[in-house]
Amino acid sequence: MSLNRRHLLESGAKRVHLLVGSTQRKFWFGSAVVATVVAGCVDNATHPEVQPWLPSAGLHGGVACVPNQDGAIAASEMAPILGATARFRIAGPRPVDLGGVIDANGLRTWDWSWSAAAEPGHLSAVRSLADQWYAKQFAQAGGTLFAAPFDVGPEFDAVYRHDEGGVWLLGLASRTEHPSAGQTLLRYEAPVLTVKAPLVAGLKWSAQGAIKNGILRGLPYAGTDSYDFEVVAAGKLTLPDLTVAQALQLRALVTAQSVYGTSAARSQASFVAECVGEIARATAAPPGFPQASEVRRLAL
Amino acid sequence: MRWTQAALTASWAIAAAPAQASDRPGLAEAAAQVGVEIDGRPASAVEAMAELRARAAWLYNLDLDRGVDPAGRSIYPVPPASPASQSLRHGDLRLRTDVVLHTPRGGGVAVVRLDWFDGLAPGAAPDGPPIAAVGQAPPVRIASLRRAYGVLALPFGALAVGRMNAHWGLGMVGHGGDGADSDGGDAVDRAALVTPLFGHLWAVAFDWAATGPQAPRPADGMPIDLDPSDDVRALTFAVFQTRGAPAHARRLRAGRTTWEYGALASLRWQDRDVPATWAAASPPDALRASDWVARDLRMWTGDAFVRATGPWGRAGVELAAASGDIGAVSLLPGTSVRQPIAIRQWGAAAQSAFDAGSWTLGLDAGAASGDSAPGVAAWRDSTAPFGPLGVIRGAQVDGPRDHLLSEFRFNPNYRIDRILFRELYGAVADAAYLRPHLARSWTPFGAGDLRAEIAVLASWALAAASAPGGARPLGIEVDPTLTYRTVDGTSVQVQHALLVPLAGLDNPAAGLKARWAQLWRVQVGWAF
DSSP, X not given: OOTTSOOOOOSSSOOOEEEETTTTEEEEOOHHHHHHHHHTTOOOSOOOSOOTTSGGGOTTOOBSOOOOOSSSBOGGGGOOOTTOEEEEEEEOSEEOOSSOEXXXXXXXXXXXXXXXXXXXXXXXXXXXXXXXXXXXXXOOSSSEEEEEESSSSSSEEEEEEEETTEEEEEEEEESSSSOTTOOOEEEEEEEEEEEEXXXXXXXXXXXXXXXXXXXXXXXXXXXXXXXXXXXXXXEEEEXXXXXXXXXXXXXXXXXXXXXXXXXXXXXXXEEEETTTEEEEEEEEOTTOTTEESEEEEEEO | OOOOHHHHHHHXXXXXGGGXXXXXXXXXXXXXXXXXXXSSSOSOSEEEEEEEEEEEEEEEOTTTTOOOOTTSOXXXXXXXTOTTOOEEEEEEEEEEEEEEEEOTTSSEEEEEEEEEEEEEOTTSSBSXXXXXXXXXXXXXXXXXXXXXXXXXXXXXXXXXXXXXXXXXTTSSSOOOOOSTTOOSOOXXXXXXXXXXXXXXXXXXXXXXXXXXXXXXXTTTOOEEESOGGGOEEEEEEEEEEOXXXXXXXXXXXXXXXXXXXXXXXXXXXXXXXXXXXXXXXXXXXXXXGGGOEEEEEEEEEEEEEEEEEETTEEEEEEEEEEEEEESOOOOSTXXXXXXXXXEEEEEEEEEEEEEETTEEEEEEEEEEOOOSSSSBOOTTOTTOOBOOTTOSBOBSOBGGGBOEEOOXXXXXXXXXXXXXIIIIISSOBSEXXXXXXXXXXXXXXXXXXXXXXXXXXXEEESSGGGSXXXXXXXXXXXXXXXXXXXXXXXXXXXXXXXXXXXGGGOBTTTTBOOOOEEEEEEEEEXXX
């Protein structure tokens, strides 16, 4: 078939021809060209509400925080990245080594690199408080307000504020407004400083969080939580997927005393690092460590 | 991994001028590749060439009406304020200049390529409030330096130093961007030595791909590389046999087939890195020793091509493979990832075009390795995370679960289509394709020649899980072209593309089937 002659190539009802040059020869292109002319009047069927392509959407976000490894975790190195998700491996009851060993260079190292193959994974996301049902209950000026899972279960969120003083715990809430187990909404009268900035080895502080008119699983609750914090050591922590050269071990002893006379205590040892945040945590019920009731380790 | 065919051939030509008497690569042929005459005393000390290009394009439904992927992104921008609209537009202007300087006796050449106001979009910079603007503000960047290198003859070969063209073979891996529709182009900072031996060109080249943070010298403010351990370097050995355009033309007139071929092996390495200078959302106030992190990159690359050109048409094949390791992948100082990344990649491309009078018929094919990692590499966002199934762009490794980087990526300027790989994927990656094409030429046609061409591209993902639709067939694309080129160096080209997406571009998570897209582009060129 020669293109010097008229060719009829049909696809649907329309045809296209082009007149080119002084020879006035007609060229007919294929059905694809015909189809394109028919095409122009179909509306966009899937318009997204948010486009990462827009200049303000931060398509090229980059690394928001770069550790300076100065031995102290500054407030800016504790800033939450809203929307970020971290993966943890969760181990059941097991003994943990919180003392570590001192290597030939005098550096303390903790080897928490036992295999995580059999441990279930848990995704922990940092979410903006504004998007949660309990946002109005915790609204306050200043800092960055955010929510994160309280534990590996699906029931509770912890509500935090980050500012130049560190990370503050504002309270606890059920993740959904009307869970089957009953709503939970526990708001501290005054925020509890859970990570003090700058965080350095040897730092100690205490705090109390009073709860009035709270709701725990649909029932009234009031009480006081007492916290004792201490950064007991700095060193290198090895996990199955990661090695962190400068980690701080933050110990916390929490005692919850309700107005009804019941009390509960829990020990926690967390490893935190600049810009990464919490990279490992062991929790123990009385009599405390070395036997942990649960261990979570950051994983890739 | 990339090489400088034209520059090295020119270098060789200086050292081997007598060879031009034979039919082997010689001075005149090589010189023609950079548009200069270096056969003895040059006719002119300065030569200049220029190309002006203006393009306008209309893009229709390039998001394929497939909604957003699991990461919440459409695969292409859509008009944000016009939900029903399907159309996007593009236009740009570029002036490309090549200036060639000769030493008085022709023993040395310097080449400078500048792209002036590259990517200048019409109306993008009004000189006032849009409603009242009467002109355009000048572009912030007037010119982009693409090449600046010199070649000099030595008794044992030719030495080329500077930022030079990195085209190699068919352009699958290294593409100089010399095509009329190409953008940018590869140029590397390199020192290369080329010498003739056994009728071939033998070359060794040392590249500085990255030199890390620089600081001004106290005395004169000139930059100094702060730490050589963070440099990314490459060492390449190559042997090749190529010919310049005049030799091609001469052999074609004689009815002979011209064979060209080459092979290279390259090692690229980096010991340490400073991600704070390139991966941080905001640059640090000051660099500390702790900002240097281990990288431990070692990557071997091999590439070979063969190409034949004759009165019957042309055909060529290029094969490439890369293997190596990234020993330390973390971007955070003080945090190291214990699992290294292994690099195992391969790519292949073949081209053919057979002439029969005014008709040309051919078949192109290619494949670029990949695996089941969702999508293809996010080439403009190096910190993009590993995406869930259904994304079109994302990281191609995922910690200990997937530490094999197997996605091979063709050079973006190795263009085989106009929508799927050029616009949506960014380049051929993790896919295979077949591309039959048919063309008809009319010569002479007025004051020039006219060429009509149609190509049909069928493509498949190599792994179904990597395609956003979770199926291997990606699409059928029809690309007709009409080109009118005058003997005076001007040209007008009308391009069209129609992409009919297949299951691999659907959005099964949202229950949406991808719908077809199209593109029209008009390109006008002036060669001076």
